[in-house]
Amino acid sequence: MSLSSIARLAGAAALVGMSAFAVQAQTSGEPIKIGAIVSATGAGAGLGIPERNGMLLAEKTINAKGGINGRPIKLIVEDDASNPDTALSKANDLLFSQKVVGLIGPSLTASTVAIGGVTHANKFPQIAFTGIGPAVEKERKCLAHVLPPQKLNAQALLEYARSIKATKVGVLHDAGYGNVVMAEIRPLADSYGVKLVAVEKFEVGATDTTTQAAKVKAAQPDALFIIATSATPFRNVKQLQMAQPVVAAIGSSSYEYVNAMGPGADNVVIPEFVVGEDPLPHQKAFVDLYKQTYNSTPKNFEAAGWDAVHVMAQAIGKAGPNATPQAICDAMRGPYSGVLANFNFSADDMTGIPLSSFVFSKLVNGKYTRTPFRIAQ
Amino acid sequence: MTLSLVLQAVFAGVTNGMVYALVGMGLAAIFKGSRVINAMQGEFSVIGAMTTVLLLTKAGWPYPAAIAGGALAGALVGAFIEVAFVRYMAKKNASEDSFLLLTIGLALTLSASILFFVGRDGHLLPPLGGEGVLIVLDAVIQFHALWLIAIGIGATLLLRAFFHRTTVGLSMMAASIDADGAATTGINVARMRTFTFVLGGVLGAAGGILVTPLIGVDYQLGLNLTLKGFAAAVLGGLTNPLGAAVGGLTLGLVESLAIIGISSSYKDVVAFSVLIVIMILMPQGILGRAGRRGG
Numbered sequence: 001m002s003l004s005s006i007a008r009l010a011g012a013a014a015l016v017g018m019s020a021f022a023v024q025a026q027t028s029g030e031p032i033k034i035g036a037i038v039s040a041t042g043a044g045a046g047l048g049i050p051e052r053n054g055m056l057l058a059e060k061t062i063n064a065k066g067g068i069n070g071r072p073i074k075l076i077v078e079d080d081a082s083n084p085d086t087a088l089s090k091a092n093d094l095l096f097s098q099k100v101v102g103l104i105g106p107s108l109t110a111s112t113v114a115i116g117g118v119t120h121a122n123k124f125p126q127i128a129f130t131g132i133g134p135a136v137e138k139e140r141k142c143l144a145h146v147l148p149p150q151k152l153n154a155q156a157l158l159e160y161a162r163s164i165k166a167t168k169v170g171v172l173h174d175a176g177y178g179n180v181v182m183a184e185i186r187p188l189a190d191s192y193g194v195k196l197v198a199v200e201k202f203e204v205g206a207t208d209t210t211t212q213a214a215k216v217k218a219a220q221p222d223a224l225f226i227i228a229t230s231a232t233p234f235r236n237v238k239q240l241q242m243a244q245p246v247v248a249a250i251g252s253s254s255y256e257y258v259n260a261m262g263p264g265a266d267n268v269v270i271p272e273f274v275v276g277e278d279p280l281p282h283q284k285a286f287v288d289l290y291k292q293t294y295n296s297t298p299k300n301f302e303a304a305g306w307d308a309v310h311v312m313a314q315a316i317g318k319a320g321p322n323a324t325p326q327a328i329c330d331a332m333r334g335p336y337s338g339v340l341a342n343f344n345f346s347a348d349d350m351t352g353i354p355l356s357s358f359v360f361s362k363l364v365n366g367k368y369t370r371t372p373f374r375i376a377q
Numbered sequence: 378m379t380l381s382l383v384l385q386a387v388f389a390g391v392t393n394g395m396v397y398a399l400v401g402m403g404l405a406a407i408f409k410g411s412r413v414i415n416a417m418q419g420e421f422s423v424i425g426a427m428t429t430v431l432l433l434t435k436a437g438w439p440y441p442a443a444i445a446g447g448a449l450a451g452a453l454v455g456a457f458i459e460v461a462f463v464r465y466m467a468k469k470n471a472s473e474d475s476f477l478l479l480t481i482g483l484a485l486t487l488s489a490s491i492l493f494f495v496g497r498d499g500h501l502l503p504p505l506g507g508e509g510v511l512i513v514l515d516a517v518i519q520f521h522a523l524w525l526i527a528i529g530i531g532a533t534l535l536l537r538a539f540f541h542r543t544t545v546g547l548s549m550m551a552a553s554i555d556a557d558g559a560a561t562t563g564i565n566v567a568r569m570r571t572f573t574f575v576l577g578g579v580l581g582a583a584g585g586i587l588v589t590p591l592i593g594v595d596y597q598l599g600l601n602l603t604l605k606g607f608a609a610a611v612l613g614g615l616t617n618p619l620g621a622a623v624g625g626l627t628l629g630l631v632e633s634l635a636i637i638g639i640s641s642s643y644k645d646v647v648a649f650s651v652l653i654v655i656m657i658l659m660p661q662g663i664l665g666r667a668g669r670r671g672g
Contacts, residue, residue, distance in 0.1 A: 045497065046497065200636075200641045201641045201642050202641060202644075203644075203645065205597070205601060207393075207588075207592040207598070207601060207602075208389060208392075208393050208591070208592060210385070210388075210389040210392075210633075211385065211386045211389045211390075211633040211636040211637060211641075212636055212641045214382055214385040214386070214389070214516070214637075215382065215636065215637060215641070218379060218381075218382050231499060231593060232592060232593075235591075235592070235593070239510070239517065239519055239591075240385075240517050241510065241517055256497055256498055256499065257499075259498055259499065260498065260499030260500070260501065260593045260595070262501045262593070263508065
């Protein structure tokens with residue numbers, strides 16, 4: 001974080017203290033330390049930086065409102081450089097040297113798995129960003145997560161396809177994230193009345209996917225899913241003049257990718273959670289505060305960071321000042337209405353996000369607009 | 378598999394192949410002139426493209442001037458690297474692997490600097506010939522891609538003429554084949570090596586500027602281009618810039634035809650298997666022997 005953004009953050013925090021919460025609640029006593037590990041550099045930085053911004057904003061806001069039962073919280077944010085080994089040493093440091101009472105993150109699944117040996121062995125309360133799959137989630141009930149499991153992303157794509165009556169769907173996906181989501185789509189497609197007429201894969205970071213797109217085009221689908229963390233396939237589909245509706249998985253919803261899509265962004269629909277340009281009523285206060293602080297519009301990962309800190313703070317508050325890690329875990333498990341979604345951390349998948357929490361944005365002239373389509377509860 | 382799909386694959390293959398070729402030609406030109414394997418060749422592309430983007434969008438230069446600025450940036454960075462690092466190391470008789478390590482280090486440094494100064498975002502440039510496309514038998518190719526291919530072919534022919542017909546080109550070749558011999562005939566070996574880096578920088582920048590309207594440029598693009606360009610150069614014969622053009626086109630076509638012929642899941646397996654077979658049958662590269670004669 002640069003000096004200027006720290007200054008902005010401090011300024012905005014002061015603003016929050018003076019205006020939004022006219023009477024700033026006083027906090028006193030030893031701060032309650034919460035650890036956080038994000039990927040602020042390296043391949044995961046596109047996730048880690050917005051997550052960190054959301055978390056720091058939550059810290060300031062919670063403290064401005066009086067902290068946890070009058071005690072301030074102190075967030076200790078570490079960067080794992082998108083490296084699981086680094087995440088492990090940071091986790092050791094946070095748990096045993098810094099003696100934090102809860103842990104947020106890491107950003108990446110590989111890092112989350114890597115630190116499991118430390119956090120799970122100590123039944124340590126942890127809110128990760130992505131889930132690590134049903135097999136592990138059955139076991140580890142101290143590890144909640146705030147971003148949707150890939151099965152839910154798959155369902156959201158299929159729900160939209162059904163809503164536009166697309167029965168023949170083509171898919172372009174990358175070999176990383178796209179592969180995982182695709183594996184969830186295959187067994188579900190039939191139940192949505194969707195036939196996958198062409199499924200084409202490309203490597204992560206591919207600079208050209210024209211030939212794959214041409215193969216999908218030749219299968220004449222009614223709609224196209226693009227599941228990737230890059231802008232390339234969107235541009236290629238546009239270059240091939242494919243007229244089918246394009247539905248993109250949440251992985252390509254960031255401004256970074258959308259800006260790089262150029263004309264390829266037109267009319268792409270994305271099932272996601274926060275459309276900063278047109279937030280849902282319960283998201284508005286967060287979006288406004290974020291814009292005021294960072295001078296940019298938040299999206300899903302910022303909201304996930306914000307929610308993670310709030311969930312952890314609430315659990316610590318509920319469990320009381322001298323609670324054991326297990327007591328905080330137990331306090332964490334329950335419903336929580338966040339900015340990102342309506343969570344239920346007592347659900348089997350340790351996040352409990354319902355499909356009804358998805359909103360569907362459409363890119364019009366490179367700008368996000370929120371469509372009226374929602375999935376009924 | 379329909380004819381239009383094959384044609385689409387050929388279009389994509391030739392377009393990508395020409396980008397690999399431009400990067401590979403720069404790599405080969407530098408190797409030919411200095412025996413340095415330049416692992417930062419793709420960074421020249423990123424520098425050229427990013428400079429053009431910044432001149433066009435931030436400084437408001439007209440597009441042709443911004444392109445010239447981008448190419449000049451590639452040339453200057455090339456010259457700087459030779460004068461500041463390579464020349465000094467060459468004086469101390471640094472080995473080929475030391476130079477390789479130098480350029481790997483420079484590649485990482487430049488990529489990180491671009492991340493720091495320009496940011497993570499990808500950028501596009503306006504396509505030459507507008508957003509128009511040519512449609513042949515239902516297969517689509519952008520006008521820009523046609524420009525890219527035409528300029529790529531032009532650059533290949535110019536480069537060949539340069540090494541064969543001009544005094545500077547011949548001197549560069551002489552300086553690389555036998556530095557001492559060249560020096561005794563009055564060729565300034567160090568200056569020739571600077572020229573090869575300038576040439577490599579311009580070729581890399583040109584490739585980057587040309588590919589940006591199609592794939593966009595960001596700080597991470599360099600390594601990707603270097604790897605493909607290196608494969609193209611080795612495939613064609615590393616000492617022969619013309620070979621890199623042949624190698625690049627071969628690589629591009631094998632990749633895209635593998636997708637329609639077999640499956641996109643096995644694209645790399647097929648493409649690299651073909652490359653291995655070529656290297657076993659022709660260990661000097663496709664045009665390797667011609668390379669020894671000077672390309």
